Amino acid sequence: VDPAMAATTAFDLKAYMEEKRVYTEEALDASLRSTCSQTDLIVESMRYSLLAGGKRVRPMLCLAATEMLGGDISVATPTAVSLEMIHTMSLIHDDLPAMDNDDFRRGKPTNHVLYGDDVAILAGDAMLSTAFEYVAANTKGVAAERVVQVLRMLGESVGPMGLAGGQVMDLKCEGQPDVGIDTLQWIHTYKTAALLKAAVCCGAALAGASDEDLARCETYANKIGLAFQVADDILDVTASTEELGKTAGKDLDADKTTYPKLLGLDRSREVARELVDEAKAALEPYGERAAPLLGLADYIISRSN
Ligand code: GRG
Secondary structure (H helix, E strand, O other): OOHHHHHHHOOOHHHHHHHHHHHHHHHHHHHOOOOOHHHHHHHHHHHHHHOOOOOOHHHHHHHHHHHHOOOOHHHHHHHHHHHHHHHHHHHHHHHOOOOOOOOEEOOEEOHHHHHHHHHHHHHHHHHHHHHHHHHHHHOOOOOHHHHHHHHHHHHHHHOOOOHHHHHHHHHHHOOOOOOOHHHHHHHHHHHHHHHHHHHHHHHHHHOOOOHHHHHHHHHHHHHHHHHHHHHHHHHHHHHHHHHHOOOOOOOOOOOOOOHHHHHOHHHHHHHHHHHHHHHHHHOHHHHHHHHHHHHHHHHHHHOOO
16 A cells, blocks of 8 residues: 555544544533532532543444444434443442542542542432433434343443443452452453443444344454453553653552553553454454544553553
8 A cells, every 4th residue: 555545545543533522522511410409419429520531432432333334423422421421430439438449530539539428429320320311311313122222231231241240350359369361351341341342332233233243343342341451451550650760660559460460561562452453353344434443442552541
């Protein structure tokens, strides 16, 4: 390929992500407003976390999957919003003293630090509930069966074979001496990949995906979900190394099993690359239309936050 030609036809991932990010921010802002003074506090607390920034990876995956299959992003927008609500709920609960006990997220005080544990728990619960309501109330232009399919996939991604199950396994493995690669993969498949899978598969389903399409989307999402977590573990080591100007990364969480601890940094980087390549291979049948999802797969292991 002539490099000059390649440059003109190359997909501009940065522009795509920025466009989708702005679109998502607007949709999120519009999705949640207090309608009476009695709800001001809980809605303020929900909005605080929902609109606190973040990469908006899950909405982007959902919208990109819809576009890949020729769908209209306006149909998938309520689902994109719902995915970010579910993700935000999981972060609010994850930060609580009973779980990770974090005071800061995305450079800002966490929800419970500002609103108290009680309101933060309820804000998470309300956000999870609103996520489902929002899809049911606002998805227009597709058959009701498709909406039910989406609600089912969203539900699965939060349950015992999703965020909650993955998180329980993660908590139970903390401090355990011999957590192996299979257990680590299990945790990441449910704690992280499940919601990414819902994002891609729901977006695809709303554009009329066949079972074959969904199987390909699932493979893509599982692989990028694992790659995402390997990249996260690598970032934990390298970011702290840069921050502290040290030659060896700080042991951020001595109780936690990570890919670099099990495989070393170099092999972890290779594994992340292999996973992304396998993810991209699953979308080969879609040719050019897969460009945004291919770009997002690369982004997931090259990001710096
Ligand atoms: C209450 C039913 C119920 C479930 C919650 C707390 C919990 C159970 C699950 C934890 C899920 C969790 C925190 C998974 C980690 C996922 C992850 C990779 C977070 C970071 O995602 P990014 O990088 O974050 O997309 P930003 O800030 O960009 O949005």
